[in-house]
Amino acid sequence: ATVHSATLQVTALDLWAGGFGLYGADAGASADPDGDGLDNAAEFAAGTHPLEADTDGDGLSDGVEVNSYSTNPLVADSDADGLMDAEEVGTYSTDPMVADSDGDGLSDGEEVGTHGTNPLSADSDGDTFADGLEVANGGNPLASDSWRIDYIRNHGAQYDLYPSNAVLEIAVGQAGFAISNGMVWLMLQPEWSEDLSSWTNAGDAVLWSLPVDGSNAFYRVRAGH
Secondary structure: OOOOOOOOOOOHHHHHHHHOOOOHHHHOOOOOOOOOOOOHHHHHHHOOOOOOOOOOOOOOOHHHHHHHHOOOOOOOOOOOOOOOHHHHHHHHOOOOOOOOOOOOOOOHHHHHHHHOOOOOOOOOOOOOOOHHHHHHOOOOOOOOOHHHHHHHHHOHHHHOOOOOOOEEEEEOOOOOOEEEOOEEEEEEOOEEOOOOOOOEEOOOOEEEEEEOOOOOOEEEEEOOO
């Protein structure tokens, strides 16, 4: 009698398949026993369950997550924004890989679950103030505050603001004017603010010097655009 010997080669994929009870044709690298669009080799690489089409239970099959959206098939909420991946894709059309789809400072989950705002619009009420800015400052992101702009425009003096066509008559020695050796020096510093309370320099100051004749003089500054 002649006895032939052979070496049995067992791969990591074979051991993995056996661990899930897969044998024969179902254990092959290209087999897809759960029909989720990922073959065993891909499920092995992703760490997903070869017999569960939706390993993380988020409503998207493992194959759709990996092949279509690049979401994490092991995590139901890939971007940790409070919405499950299937909700983002199927219900709200938000980006399952971006926590704040519209970039307004509120996560998609906060917009949908807490504030009722539109996660695809940075300014749900169309008042030129971003939803996140309104929420952060105690405003209502669903109620237009555009009237505030008109109020500030019409009552600018209350905020030390003046419209571009305002003409101010300023006496020498007031409002930052200084006289030295027969010259008047005027420095204008543009500033910006988000709340009309706290102001920060915007760019470099502009300095003018003009000769002054006599002891009294008046100047007026016309604001431009």
